[in-house]
Amino acid sequence: MSQAESFTHLDRLEAESIHIFREVIAECDKPVMLYSIGKDSAVMLHLALKAFYPARPPFPLLHVDTTWKFRAMYEFRDALVKRLGLDLIVHVNQEGLKRGINPFTHGSRLHTDVMKTQALRQALDAHGFDAAFGGARRDEEKSRAKERIFSFRSAQHRWDPRQQRPELWSLYNARHRPGESIRVFPLSNWTELDVWQYIWREKIAVVPLYLAALRPVVERDGALIMVDDERLPLKPGEQPMLRKVRFRTLGCYPLTGAIESDADTIEAVITEMLSSRNSERQGRVIDHDAAGSMETKKLEGYF
Amino acid sequence: MAQQRPKPAAVRDLGAYLEAHDRMSLLRFITCGSVDDGKSTLIGRLLYESRVIFDDQLAALDEDTRRFGTRGSELDLALLVDGLAAEREQGITIDVAYRYFATDKRKFIVADTPGHEQYTRNMVTGASNADLAVILVDARKGVLTQTRRHSYLARLLGIPQVVLAVNKMDLVGYERAVFEAIVADYRAFGAQIGLTEIMPIPLSAVHGDNVTRHAASMPWFTGPTLMEHLESVAVDARLTEQPFRLPVQWVNRPHADFRGYSGQIVSGLIRPGDRVRVLPAGREARVGRIVTADGDLGAASAGQSVTLTLDSEVDVGRGDVIAAAGAAPQVASQFEATIVWLNDEPMLQGRAYLLKSGARTVSATVTPLKHKINVNTLEHTAAERLELNDIGVCELELDQPIVFEPYAENRALGGFILIDRISNGTVGAGLIHFALRRSQNVHWQALDVDKQLRARQKGQRACVLWLTGLSGAGKSTIANRIEKQLAAQGRHTYLLDGDNVRHGLNKDLGFAAQDRVENIRRVAEVSRLMVDAGLIVLVSFISPFRAERRMARALFGPGEFFEVFVDTPLAVAEGRDAKGLYRKARRGELKNFTGIDSPYETPEHPEIRIDTTKLSAEQAADFVVAHLKAAGVTGPA
Ligand SMILES: Nc1nc2c(ncn2[C@@H]2O[C@H](COP(=O)(O)OP(=O)(O)O)[C@@H](O)[C@H]2O)c(=O)[nH]1
Numbered sequence: 001m002s003q004a005e006s007f008t009h010l011d012r013l014e015a016e017s018i019h020i021f022r023e024v025i026a027e028c029d030k031p032v033m034l035y036s037i038g039k040d041s042a043v044m045l046h047l048a049l050k051a052f053y054p055a056r057p058p059f060p061l062l063h064v065d066t067t068w069k070f071r072a073m074y075e076f077r078d079a080l081v082k083r084l085g086l087d088l089i090v091h092v093n094q095e096g097l098k099r100g101i102n103p104f105t106h107g108s109r110l111h112t113d114v115m116k117t118q119a120l121r122q123a124l125d126a127h128g129f130d131a132a133f134g135g136a137r138r139d140e141e142k143s144r145a146k147e148r149i150f151s152f153r154s155a156q157h158r159w160d161p162r163q164q165r166p167e168l169w170s171l172y173n174a175r176h177r178p179g180e181s182i183r184v185f186p187l188s189n190w191t192e193l194d195v196w197q198y199i200w201r202e203k204i205a206v207v208p209l210y211l212a213a214l215r216p217v218v219e220r221d222g223a224l225i226m227v228d229d230e231r232l233p234l235k236p237g238e239q240p241m242l243r244k245v246r247f248r249t250l251g252c253y254p255l256t257g258a259i260e261s262d263a264d265t266i267e268a269v270i271t272e273m274l275s276s277r278n279s280e281r282q283g284r285v286i287d288h289d290a291a292g293s294m295e296t297k298k299l300e301g302y303f
Numbered sequence: 304m305a306q307q308r309p310k311p312a313a314v315r316d317l318g319a320y321l322e323a324h325d326r327m328s329l330l331r332f333i334t335c336g337s338v339d340d341g342k343s344t345l346i347g348r349l350l351y352e353s354r355v356i357f358d359d360q361l362a363a364l365d366e367d368t369r370r371f372g373t374r375g376s377e378l379d380l381a382l383l384v385d386g387l388a389a390e391r392e393q394g395i396t397i398d399v400a401y402r403y404f405a406t407d408k409r410k411f412i413v414a415d416t417p418g419h420e421q422y423t424r425n426m427v428t429g430a431s432n433a434d435l436a437v438i439l440v441d442a443r444k445g446v447l448t449q450t451r452r453h454s455y456l457a458r459l460l461g462i463p464q465v466v467l468a469v470n471k472m473d474l475v476g477y478e479r480a481v482f483e484a485i486v487a488d489y490r491a492f493g494a495q496i497g498l499t500e501i502m503p504i505p506l507s508a509v510h511g512d513n514v515t516r517h518a519a520s521m522p523w524f525t526g527p528t529l530m531e532h533l534e535s536v537a538v539d540a541r542l543t544e545q546p547f548r549l550p551v552q553w554v555n556r557p558h559a560d561f562r563g564y565s566g567q568i569v570s571g572l573i574r575p576g577d578r579v580r581v582l583p584a585g586r587e588a589r590v591g592r593i594v595t596a597d598g599d600l601g602a603a604s605a606g607q608s609v610t611l612t613l614d615s616e617v618d619v620g621r622g623d624v625i626a627a628a629g630a631a632p633q634v635a636s637q638f639e640a641t642i643v644w645l646n647d648e649p650m651l652q653g654r655a656y657l658l659k660s661g662a663r664t665v666s667a668t669v670t671p672l673k674h675k676i677n678v679n680t681l682e683h684t685a686a687e688r689l690e691l692n693d694i695g696v697c698e699l700e701l702d703q704p705i706v707f708e709p710y711a712e713n714r715a716l717g718g719f720i721l722i723d724r725i726s727n728g729t730v731g732a733g734l735i736h737f738a739l740r741r742s743q744n745v746h747w748q749a750l751d752v753d754k755q756l757r758a759r760q761k762g763q764r765a766c767v768l769w770l771t772g773l774s775g776a777g778k779s780t781i782a783n784r785i786e787k788q789l790a791a792q793g794r795h796t797y798l799l800d801g802d803n804v805r806h807g808l809n810k811d812l813g814f815a816a817q818d819r820v821e822n823i824r825r826v827a828e829v830s831r832l833m834v835d836a837g838l839i840v841l842v843s844f845i846s847p848f849r850a851e852r853r854m855a856r857a858l859f860g861p862g863e864f865f866e867v868f869v870d871t872p873l874a875v876a877e878g879r880d881a882k883g884l885y886r887k888a889r890r891g892e893l894k895n896f897t898g899i900d901s902p903y904e905t906p907e908h909p910e911i912r913i914d915t916t917k918l919s920a921e922q923a924a925d926f927v928v929a930h931l932k933a934a935g936v937t938g939p940a
Contacts, residue, residue: 169431173659
């Protein structure tokens with residue numbers, strides 16, 4: 001039984017995620033993977049490559065671009081797509097772009113709504129995708145703890161907690177009517193530590209911003225915001241200073257707080273996380289609005 | 304309070320640390336209790352003590368405690384696990400939530416299922432993957448009906464072990480006698496339902512007594528703390544020792560030289576060269592390679608997701624099961640099973656649902672429902688339908704055989720879900736007991752004279768015209784005229800009329816939903832025999848439910864079934880009221896009358912729609928007869 005003994009916790013998670021990928025491919029017409037360039041997306045992509053080997057994942061990647069991501073993220077994305085020969089669709093809400101929606105003048109809420117939530121809907125509708133893989137985990141946030149692995153959305157992309165289907169054993173029901181779609185979360189049962197541990201074990205490449213380096217930041221409302229390009233309007237008295245920082249999650253740079261850290265290797269990041277007393281969501285400006293705000297966004301169709 | 308929490312241990316050798324972590328076993332458990340037994344507090348405490356809760360979340364908890372807390376200025380740990388804003392406002396939790404934590408010994412997933420009306424549905428969902436159940440009891444209240452129900456469900460879903468957590472011991476003065484009386488009571492009940500592996504622990508969730516530390520308040524208790532027990536209880540590893548089974552999810556064919564069968568092994572162990580049988584077809588082959596992205600494996604076992612190649616060309620598709628040749632599972636199309644109903648709309652006998660088991664989805668009909676189980680008293684009662692949260696034992700008939708094992712032996716091949724064909728919702732969960740003998744013995748007789756031959760002799764193509772519409776819509780009148788015209792052309796026909804059939808074949812049926820379903824099922828089967836006899840069959844039945852019309856349609860081949868929607872607005876039909884039925888129904892003298900207090904579900908895609916406000920009965924008949932000619936049913940007379 002040596003095989004069974006060497007079947008570890010990460011192996012178990014991996015096998016479950018692969019099972020989920022294959023069910024979707026078998027039961028849905030036109031799936032897509034939402035690729036956000038972050039660590040969870042990196043793990044999800046890695047799993048998809050495994051799930052269909054020796055075939056290629058039979059679906060494209062979709063990046064909903066708010067145009068406010070870190071430069072390092074764009075560089076990473078483009079290099080990855082080239083290296084792996086992936087089929088990537090980049091979608092920007094052109095209307096929002098024309099209206100000049102940005103996180104400063106319009107606030108994080110409106111910016112996220114227009115450039116992320118509405119943009120995602122546009123892209124899904126335009127291509128007629130009926131299933132979208134997302135990298136969300138149940139341990140990320142309280143309201144996620146009840147999220148199904150297969151999460152149903154109406155033709156208007158709305159999430160109705162009462163219409164979600166019970167998930168028993170590993171039997172997933174992916175049937176849906178034309179127009180309806182499913183968000184599928186293959187990483188539902190992974191924790192943040194699992195994700196890092198897997199990145200370490202499998203040597204998965206991640207955006208360098210996850211590792212500590214000297215970066216120009218300003219301190220704003222208690223968060224360290226990186227001055228990633230000249231679009232960040234400096235407030236009176238604000239002076240970018242070089243600090244050794246890294247990010248626990250990556251989003252739009254003006255909305256993502258850095259933490260001071262010396263962890264410049266994956267090992268160091270994990271060690272630091274093991275002794276950390278703050279959750280990964282701490283750096284996300286978007287969640288601070290109000291308790292339950294994630295849920296509100298989900299009802300509206302944000303991932 | 305934050306300061307008292309265990310400090311994270313300094314990690315010296317990260318590689319060794321992570322490897323040890325990765326080797327840990329996983330325990331999936333479920334917590335059940337009635338409202339206010341302290342379940343949220345207990346889970347919050349487990350998370351808190353195992354350091355899953357970060358400081359920023361604690362700060363949020365501080366704020367929540369001030370807004371929603373029930374414990375004065377003390378941190379309300381229950382708020383750590385109360386999720387959605389909607390439920391917080393109502394002060395209740397309404398669904399299954401999953402939480403994750405780990406200690407230095409083990410990793411845990413807790414399915415948190417609150418107790419309310421939706422209880423059975425939630426608990427069954429959470430229990431389907433659990434290794435253990437923590438059953439909470441309030442020390443002041445003892446074993447309640449709820450406790451018995453939770454325990455019964457845990458047993459039903461095959462959870463081998465339970466913890467009887469007697470909470471709020473602080474409110475009974477930490478009295479040993481109170482605890483022991485509850486334990487004795489519970490053991491007696493457990494024996495009745497076959498629950499034997501019971502670990503009783505006295506707790507105070509708010510104070511943390513016996514949760515993670517031995518309580519000074521209860522020196523008389525010498526057993527383990529809850530955490531110690533969760534960390535050490537044996538996790539079922541028997542799956543690997545059972546015979547090999549892999550439900551095929553997907554056929555992997557990147558190019559002409561490779562054909563692999565992908566799936567997750569649900570039991571047993573496999574090596575290249577092993578003989579396997581592909582079911583239900585039953586062909587045998589040997590395993591060629593076990594392919595993964597990390598290289599071919601020398602062996603793979605339960606839990607692993609792999610891709611197998613076979614050494615010979617056998618036909619394998621999604622839904623097939625690859626099994627050890629020497630110990631293959633059974634194949635059958637009729638079963639006895641327990642069904643737990645999960646949907647607001649009741650389960651009806653005779654209605655066809657989709658059944659998903661492993662990677663196979665087939666059509667299933669409930670034929671008869673044997674009895675319902677009262678989870679509180681364990682009594683069996685006769686029933687014709689299952690309502691939300693009901694549990695019943697029934698026989699199921701599938702349209703094609705599936706590979707299965709009794710649920711008690713293998714959860715993965717013995718558990719199934721039922722899916723509504725119209726809403727696509729998951730409406731039921733089932734546990735297979737055994738295959739019915741008759742399914743192995745009854746074979747369809749292949750006959751030399753067939754439908755085509757019989758119909759050709761009559762100079763026609765056999766088919767059914769299914770007229771549906773409200774009472775008084777004009778179905779019978781129109782059907783009658785159609786039949787007259789066809790007879791005049793020399794066609795061979797038969798008309799099945801709702802009222803007439805109810806005088807004979809269906810006189811034992813009333814008008815409740817399940818009777819209406821059975822009514823249609825019989826008529827559909829009779830029409831099928833008549834179509835087989837080569838006839839053009841006219842069916843004139845209200846047939847108000849989409850599901851039954853769809854079931855009827857499924858009995859026929861392509862081009863054989865014409866749904867004719869006799870479309871008459873309710874007001875018009877009621878205005879005619881030839882038989883005076885609407886008046887009676889309005890006076891409440893007729894129950895379950897379609898259009899009044901029982902719904903009529905309008906056809907979505909009828910082959911033929913007749914608007915009786917525009918066409919006379921004769922014009923409608925002309926229209927249908929012309930349609931039959933165009934469709935090639937009636938050739939030149
Ligand atoms: N005295 C006492 N109160 C408790 C204990 N456990 C929970 N409670 C209280 O009982 C109430 C209900 O607890 P909660 O965890 O929300 O119950 P749930 O509905 O089962 O999740 C709250 O006011 C808790 O603080 C206990 O061990 N002792």
